[in-house]
Amino acid sequence: MIWSRVRAAFAGMLFAVLSASARADDCKLGRIASLDFTDNGAIVVPVSLEGTTMPMAIDTGAEGSAVDPVAAGNLHLIEHPIFQDMMYDAKGEQFTNMAVLHTLGMGDMHANNVKMLVWPSRMSENGAVAGVLGPDLLRQFDVDIDFGAHKLNLFSQDHCPGKVVYWTSADVAVIPMHVLNTGHIVLPVTIDGHKLDAMLDTGSTHSFLSMEFARNLFGLTPQSPDMTKIGTISGAVQTEVYRHSFKSLGMEGLTIGNPAVYLHDNLVNYSLTQGPHTGSRLSDANAAYAIPELILGLEQLRHLHLYIAYKEQALYITGASAPAAAVPGPAAPAPATAAH
16 A cells, blocks of 8 residues: 555556447446456556566555566666655655556556556565556456455446346345545444444555554553564564454454454654644545555455445455465565555
8 A cells, every 4th residue: 555645646547448348228247357366465467568467466555556666677667756746655665756658458458658656665575566556547447356266357337336246146245435536445344343444455465453543442552462563664664563363343244253453553654744644534535645544455355255346436245256265474564565
């Protein structure tokens, strides 16, 4: 995820969908792309950048799409400095450059003149991730993530409202979601009976709750029982990271038992020295840069089948079609593979 004081403008995207779009009158879904993905702490799919296939992470929590600095160099992308915007990654490191790709492709979806942030430092040591595809691109489609089959589908938004559940005839949880101006998705959830706002973040390996909020609502401190110190995040500042297992996480009748959540102070708030602290609650569509109470990451999401209907502002959820193998996370959250 990428948090900023001022959002960059991701203009100039021109999408050309080669496959036929679904017609609203017959309610059929129009599949635009269907890609296998790997789950190694991030949802990684093959994406064509300037005609070269590279691994990119699907990150609904990003401020915008971004490319690894080494990948940008290998593609000979022309970079331009960002003058007026202050943008930071999860470690508090500032974005300073932006690049323009002439072509980007996923399945039958092709985009021209795509502006991408250049990540401040290497995203992965071995080049396992060459960048992230954020909501500036994803929100143009319905995004279907089947963790059981390890399949990512992009569908046209030109279909009848609510006619999207193609994979099952069983009951489906339909969760109203709030799409902010940034494209971030905010959902109502409950943890141990307490109502929270959560941001759906497919770019985060784990789920996160601010230590301040955990203390205020649940009375948790680093000395509390079942509080395990995981490590330290090092960036613009350092903060200790803890792991705590709650009893339940609920979403519109769907319950996840014993969800493990990482707790730490927010690094980005420390790195921003101008202006007042915005708080931790995303309750207004215009509060685009407030930090949500909960970051809902892959550790919980990978047991589900998610259909994200951005235009409808609804999230359709069932259990995954088959048990998804758990992937061990890093000793401490880090931006390698864009996990934050």
